[in-house]
Amino acid sequence: MADEKKEAKSFLDKIVESYEWTIKRLERTILFGIRFVIPNKVVSPHGFLGMLTFITFIVLGVTGALLMFYYRPSLTGAYDSVKMINDEIDFGIVIRNIHYHASNLMIFLAIYHLFYQLFSSRYKIRNEIIWVTGVILGTLTIVEAYIGYDLIMNIRAVLAINIGAALTYSTPFIGPVIADIVIGTGFDDLILRIYTLHVLIFPMIMIILFTLHFPRNLVFDPGMVGIIIGALFITSALFPVPLGDKYTPDLPAQVTVPEWYINPLYALLRTELDKFVMGVLLPTLFIMMFMVVPFIDRSKSMKITERPLALGIGISGVLQSIVTTVWGFYVDPDPRKSYVERLAIDPYLFFGVLILINIVSFGGAYLYSKYSKKSPTPPRRTRSEPINISKETIEGIVYAMVITEFFVVGVSLYMYLLGNLTFGLIATGLSLIIFGFISYGIRLITTR
Amino acid sequence: MVDRRTVLKSLFVASGIAALAPFFPLGKFLTPEAQASYPRQKVGNINDIPILGQLFVTYPKTGDPAKDNDPFRQFLIIRTGENEVKAYSRVCIHLWCLVDYQKDKDLIECPCHGSQYRKEDGYAVAGPAAKQPNRYLPILKVEIDSNGDIYAIGIEGEIGYGR
Amino acid sequence: MDKGLYIASVFFIFMGIIGTWLGLFAEISETFYEMTGIALVILILGIAMLPIALFKGGKPPVESFIPIFALLVVGFFTIGWNFVVPAEEAGPTTGVVERIYLLAGEYWFNETNPDIVVSEGSLVEVTVDNVGVVVHSFRVFGVSEDSGNILPGEKVTVSFVAGKAGVYDYICTIPGHVELGMKGTFIIEQSNQTATSE
Known part of the structure; x- marks a missing residue:
């Protein structure tokens, strides 16, 4: 009888047993060391902007791996292979557009993530290391995206490579060494090397840094992930990224600008002051300003309005980023003027505006916190009317x-x-x- | 008195760091054909160039067309005298177009944005290249033997950046 | 409603609208076009987050719709306007066709950059023949579109309607070529003058 009973239960039992068997073994892996929390109510995406950034990273990994099937990292083949992906391969244009817009989205989400954490003072509760690795990861993301669009080898890409090379050479001591390593003997080496950096080395470094950046509890919200990726697909469909003109050394470069995330740098360089100070030192100082926030802001309060320093850094960071980015895109449209004249940015005007932004944001932040301290208004918690x-x-x-x-x-x-x-x-x-x-x-x- | 454990521990750390030192020269793996290793190659004969004429050469030549067409391997030789030449990289230090020598203006000129260089020393006199921090075109170092054969022996300056 | 998320999404939609307008429609500077990709990403991200911000945790207060209404107005007058109002028709044509043949070289048009005179409202067809050794292009600034790159040995015809009478410049738009001399005068004469002279 016992045998029969065993027979009757066996099929379902086997499935359940093997499931439990698998789970027990998986418990020994790192996968169960991470706790995924799927929220059971509607939560604001502000709580898991980092997770959304990571999801975009995965989208980039998948589309990038697909693009690797067709891309040729050589001086002669790079542009033509991208053109082939765009025009001939089925769905090639879709994959390329998603990859492009996902890179934009990832950088934007990373910056959004940074400013949200800054304004909500999340770096305070023993999160200093997470904060610092986050700033490093954000910088790496921008560099990764920058070398990614260099790979197309159109005129815009070569403009970007040119800027990058000039900045590397102008950096004292380590600059020439890095330039020798990345550029090698010329374009043919350069393209293969930045390809290796783009598809392997930088993503690897980023994945390693993720282990120092991810908190133990990860919020994973399928709803918001669906919305973000859906929005990404719609953007990709609405604005197919142009291919640009192929770089040939005999063809003149049109007046063109780099991608938005290195445009602040381009605006700084166009003031025609010293390249190292404008292109390397000032951006580094800007990044360092964020990196040191947890160490200089020692106040106990979690409320941003009671921490004028962090508030000032946040506001001036947002405003300076927007102003320099948009300014970098502006080129005098009158083609009758000389090339140098069209690109030049008046340094007095440019730095005047930046200094003004800093005065207004830090001054405003200090005044605001002082004023709000004098008249403490108890926070009114007004419960909003439930939807019936x-x-x-x-x-x-x-x-x-x-x-x-x-x-x-x-x-x-x-x-x-x-x-x-x-x-x-x-x-x-x-x-x-x-x-x-x-x-x-x-x-x-x-x-x- | 430093205790024995501390001494041993610091010796352990020091030996670990010392064991890393031999890896630094391996960094040369990353920089192929570094400046020191430019070969001596024949690039042309001076008698083939008229006075104030120019010759475009490829250096270092590999025989692989994909590499030889690289703008960073393109050079320009101007014959300035009976037995005298000037040789520069063709890559404009502004935005990497290929420059050439204009006999009527007696200047090396970039077709893209109109940068102009002196033929005597490759100094940028006009155009966007004159705004760069390093205003000289990189030089191709050459030797001319008794037959008039021109040998390239190296490069001075950073191609695409100046010197 | 979630206040922080609400502020963020309204801010993003505003930035997205302004960026898209600057990139596609503003005609302030052509290089603003490169901004469109990220502007659309920000715009759509803001739109996708807005309903969550509004309806999370209960009914949104009525005044939270005022900024959204303002955004709709701004969006309509910057982006939407260009879809509602048809693109400006080229001025009335007189039916006269002016054919002009130009040689482009280093660095001139027809060696001397001669003045070009056409009558208002005529259809102008400029054929540019690049007889030089480097790339050139052609544009009457303020009147015609850019011809794009004309490679050495190539011929490109630019046709446009001569709009408002006045004195314009025709140029080669390759950066640096204007300074080297590729610039001439393009005159559009008033049509009644040409009518009387004919």
Whole structure:
């Protein structure tokens, strides 16, 4: 009889047993050392901006690995292979656009993450090392993206390589050594070396630094991830990144500007003052300003309005980044003027504006904290009115969203079938966003 | 009195650091054909160039067209006298276009943004290159033997940056 | 509603709108175009976060919709306007076609940069023949589009309608070439004058 009983349970039992067997063994791996928290109610993405940045990093890894199948890291082949990815390979333009926009999104999210942590003083609660590795990771992300778009070898890329090379050479002592290592004997070496740095060495360093940056509890919110990646896909469909003109040494460079994340540097260089001070020293000081925040801001308070120094650094950081980035994009549009004249930025005006920004933000921060201390207003916790929608209605909305999602997925597949990649990608992005909202809807029901 | 454990521990750390030292020369792996190792190569004959004429040469020549077409290997030889030449890198120190010598203006000129260099020493006299911190074109060091053969023996300055 | 997230998303939407406008429509400087990619990323990120910021934890107060309304107005008058109002029609054409043949060399047009005179409202077709050894281009600043790169030995025709009467410059837009002399005068005469002279 016992045998029969064993027989009857065996199939399901085996599945359960093997599941438990696997889990028990997985417990010995590092995977179970990390605690993933999937929030059970609607939470603000501010709490897991770092996780969103990491998700974008994974998107970049996947699309980048796919692009490696076709990209040729050589002086003669680089541009043509990117052109082939763009024009000939099925979905090549989709993968390339997602990779490009994801790089923009990752840097933007990293900067957003930095400023949110700064304004909410998260670096205070024994998070100093996490903060410092975070600033290093952000810088590495920008360098990684910068060498990534150099790989296309169009005129913009060579402008960027040119700026980078000039800055490296102008750095005393280590500069020439680094330049020798990266440039080698010329373009052909350079392109292979920055390719290796871009696809292997920098991502490796970043992954190693992640272990020093990630907190023990990771919040993973499928809803927000769906929304962010959906937004990324829609942007990629709406704005296909132009390929640019191929770099040939006989062709003149058009008046062009680098990507936005190194544009502050470009604006500084265009003041035509000393290259090392403008291009290396000042940006380093700017980054160091953020790095030292936890060590100079020793006040006990967690409220940003009571910490004028951190508030000032935050505001001046945001304003200086925006102003220098936009200024770097501006080139005098009158082609009748000389090239040098069009690019030049008046240093007195430029630094006048930057100094003004600093005075206003630090002065404003100190005045604000002083003023708000004098008249302490007790924080009013006004509970906002709950949304009175019955469980049934939310359920109805969720069902409707599920049906819409399936419809949109169908449209997306049909568009790919027709070869309309733009609308296909928009529909894919839309379906991901709807998936995100479904997950929020379900959370509203389950927490009620 | 320093106790024995501390001495041993610091010896351990010191020996660890010492064991790392031999790895530093291995850094040469990263810099191929560094400046010292430019070969002596024949790049042309002076009698093939008219006075105030120019010759474009590739140095160091490898035989691999993908490498030889590299702008960083393109040089310009101007014959300035009976037995005298001036040789510069063709890469403009501004934005890396290829410069050439304009006989009528007696200047080395960049076709892209109009930077101009003196032929005597490669000094940038006008255009955006004149705004660079290092205003001289890198020099290709050459030797001319009795047959008039020109041998390139090395490069002075950083190509694309100046000297 | 989540106040911090709300402020962030309104700020992002504002930055995104301004950036997209500067990049695509503002016509302040052509190089602003390169800003469009990141501006759209920020704009769509802001739009995606806004509903969570508004509806998290309860009904949003009515005054939180005032900035959103302001954003809609700003968005309409910067970006939306360009879709609602059709692109400005080129002025009335008189049907006269002016064909001009220019040689481009180092660094001149037709060796002497001659004045070009056309009548207002005529359709102008400029063919530029690059007989030089480096790349050139052609543009009547303020009137025509850029021809793009014209390689040595290549011929490119730029056609445009001569708009408002006045004195303009025709130039080679390759950086540095204007200083070296590739610049001439392009005159658009008033149509009634040309009508009387004919």
